[in-house]
Amino acid sequence: MILRKLSLNISPLLIEIFTEELPFSAIKKEISNVLEKFKKVLRAYNIDCNVDFFYTPRRLIFHSKNFPLKQSDEIKEFFGPPLSIAYQNNEPTSATKGFLKRLNISQDKLQIKAKDNKEFLFYSYKQEGRDSKDLIENIILEFLDSLSFGKSMQWGSIEASFIRPIRNIFILMDDKFIKTKDLEKKYQFNQVNKIVPHRICSNKEINNIKDYFTFLRDNFVIYSQYERYEIIINQIKEVESKFNIKVELDRELLDEIIAITENPNVLFGEFDKKFLELPKEVIITSMKINQKYFATYTNDGLLNNGFIVVCNTISTSDLILNGNIRVLSARLEDALFFYYNDLKSFVKDKCDLRLKNIEFIQDSGSLYDKVGREKEIAKIIILNNKINESVAKNIQDSIEISKNDLLSEMVNEFGELQGIMGSYYTDNDRLKQALKEQYLPLTEDTNIPSSIEGAIVSIANKLDSILILFALNKIPSGSKDPFALRRAAGGIIKIIEYFKLEFNLEEILDSLKPFYKKIEIYRVKNFFYERLEGILNVNQSIINAAIKSKQNDILKLLEQIKALELIVISPNKNDYKMLFKRVANILTDTTKKDIDTSLLIENREIELYNRIDCFRKQNLTSPSSIIKELLGFKDILEAFFDDIMINVENKDLRENRILLINVIYEEFFKVGDIKEISF
Incomplete structure (x- = not known):
């Protein structure tokens, strides 16, 4: 056991890890973990304090106003053998000798201490904390090793790697510069107490923390990512007011701009209105992906020819803005050229035969083959859900041309x-929405298709990808899912639930088996069932209970899971837990198939039978209604268990009473196996 006594000697600490420019694509997932990973290393060194974390494109900054100058002292405690076996004839036993040897102490250091109403040999000592300045280098080394940016690089002749070359690590503790040796050697940099500000300014030697922050701000480095956010937002609001426009604040793009600027400056520019002939998605995508611009809209919600660029300079000259306009105009000119070429060449009424020459995935056939399989999947869903003829035609026609735009210059x-x-590109207005929505949802947070046509086209696309990859044994494992099949399965489940689609997974897979020769249906079923846990925020045992019911229809399974959840969220859940346990203890096989009413001789069993009979006559189909009604059996079941002897000597009477309980369990089982539910 270790007890810690906190040090009262504190001072400010500043660490700046200065690097080459950090790419946002690599840091965006890890940046939210950086502070916690730093604190975790501090805790491992028995250092507890508040720490602020800031970052810019070229620096990671840690600042603590109350950093302990020493580690916390530790009181280390060790319990030895029980006193009852510690000595024999006043001499230490082998157990005691072993305890002394392990701790390398003499017998006179031992004490006696009670634990769990029993006395033990005991030893403790205080280990004084080391000076923090002697530990800080190891803390930084371990912290850097803990970071995981996915891709990293090596430079010079070093064996270590990092996301980008480290050029300096500046450390001030109690306003004293701390020199390192191992860090310099491992990452090959010359440590100096000079700080690099904005690129247009000169470096300066810094000797205290206050001067550090003042120097950065005076030299155009807004070190706080939170302040950069506020600056960008406020300047965009000013632009909106000045030019009477609305700016689309894409959060992902905003996060990237915050990460790649040190001194953000918002500028408003305009491109030629002729480019508004392009689909708005082309303009927005070109601006976002290539130029990191925000799109702007009229107050009526229409895309206009304005854009927002956030530059990383202190200048607001027209030269910068005009340069951005020229670059964007060149890209949109190319896009306009691609667009008009595609309108001439796009095959609008059938699957483009050129897709036969493009393999979907190795050994999976061509994209032309994929279209054919998707049409077969859609045919089954249409039939099962009694989709009317005109909608069904829209679905099949949409799938027929759904992959044609992959041959276009624009998609290239x-x-x-x-x-x-x-x-x-299609002239058929009936198909436009389904084509646009065929890949939705793209992520867990994006919308699902808005139309039934788009929904079934999307399911067909996703299900075919899952089945063909399972047939090729390219199945997700662990954290590896290179083809995003988990996301595809989750998307299918969400679409089924929203559109209330009948989707008997086993029957559908069985019908499709001829198109996926080597597929193992049970593996696909289990894969879908596993995705339920990732989508539904419910107790896993509830999902398992519903699956046990042998329900193969995804929509009905979802309804059963929601119904079973009523049990565990009920204020009476503890009573139900005990009741289900009593039911499970009685369940057994019996040769009797029907309850023999002539053997019902006690009032409680007659009452229970009448309640069962009344329940059955309702012919309830909704899982929620079934569960609510069966939970209403609680009082009468408890009375039955309290007043009725089930295991009587008379075999017929005993089996009849067991059958009463079996019948209730079987009614529950239609929704889920209550024995599986954990509370």
């Missing part, structure tokens, strides 16, 4: 626009 330039461009 902007892969994010697949599906969307097809919706612009």
Whole structure:
């Protein structure tokens, strides 16, 4: 056991890890973990304090106003053998000798201490904390090793790696510069107490923390990411007011701009209105992906020819803005050229035969083959859900041309626009929405298709990808899911639930088996069931209970899971827990199939039978209604268990009473196996 006594000697601490420019694509997932990882290393060194974390494109900054100058002292405690076996004839036993040897102490250091109403040999000592300045280098080394940016690089002749080369690590503790040796050697930099400000300014030697922050601010480095956010937002609001526009604040793009600027400055520019002939998604994507611009809209919600660029300079000259306009105009000119070429070449009424020459995935057949399989999937869903003829035709026609835009110049330039461009290239207004929505939802947070046509086209696309990859044994494992099949399965489940689609998974998979020769249906079923846990915020045992019911229809399974959740969220859940346990203890196989009413001789069993009979006559189909009604059996069941002897000597009477309980369990089982539920 270790007890810690906090040090009262504190001072400010500043650490700046200065690097080459950090790419946002690599740091965006890890940046939210950086502060906690730093604190975790501090805790491992028995250092507890508040720490602020800031970052810019070239620096990671840690600042603590109350950093302990020493580690916390530790009182280390060790319990030895029980006193009852510690000595024999006043001499230490082998157990005591072993305890002394392990701790390398003499017998006179031992004490006696009670624990759990029993006396033990005991030893303790105080280990004084070391000076923090002697530990800080190891703390930083371990912290850097803990970071995981995915990709990293090596430079010079070093064996270590990091996301980008480290050029300096500046450390001030109690306003004293701390020199390092191992850090310099490991990452090959010359440590100096000079700080690099904005690129247009000169470096300066800094000797105290106050001067550090003042120097950065005076030299155009807004070190706080939170302040950069406020600056960008406020300047955008000023632009909106000045030019009477609305700016689309794409949060992902905003986070990136915050991360890649040290001194953000918002500028408003305009491109030629002729480019508004392009689909709005093309303009927005070109601005976001290539130029990191925000799109702007009229107050009526229409895309206009304005854009917001956030530059990283102190200048607001027209030269910078005009340069951005020229670059954007060149890109939009290319896009306009691609767009008009595609309108001439796009095959609008059938699957483009050129797709036969493009393999979907190795050994999976061509994209032309994929379209054919998707049409078979859609046919089954249409039939099962009794989709009317005109809607069914829209679905099949949409799938027929759904992959044609993959051959377009525009999608070749902007892969994010697949599906969307097809919706612009087709002349058939009936198909536009389905084509645009065929890949939705793209992530867990994006919308699902808005139309039944888009929904079934999307399911067909996703299900075919899952099945063909399972047939090729390219199945997700652990954290690896290179083809995003988990996301695809989750999307299918969400669409089924929203549109209330009948979707008997086993029957559908069995019908499709001829198209996926080597597929193992049970593995696909289990894969979908596993995704339920990732989508539904419910107790896993509830999902398991519903699956035990042998329900293969995804929609009905979802309804059963929600119904079973009523049990564990009920204020009477503890009573139900005990009741289900009593039911489970009695369940057994019996040769009797029907309750023999002539053997019902006690009032409680007659009451229970009548309640069962009344329940059955309701012919309830809704899982929630079934569960609510069965939970209403609580009082009468408890009375039955309290007043009725079940295991009587008379075999017929005993089996009849067991059958009463079996019948109730079987009614529950239609929704889920109550024995599986954990509370």
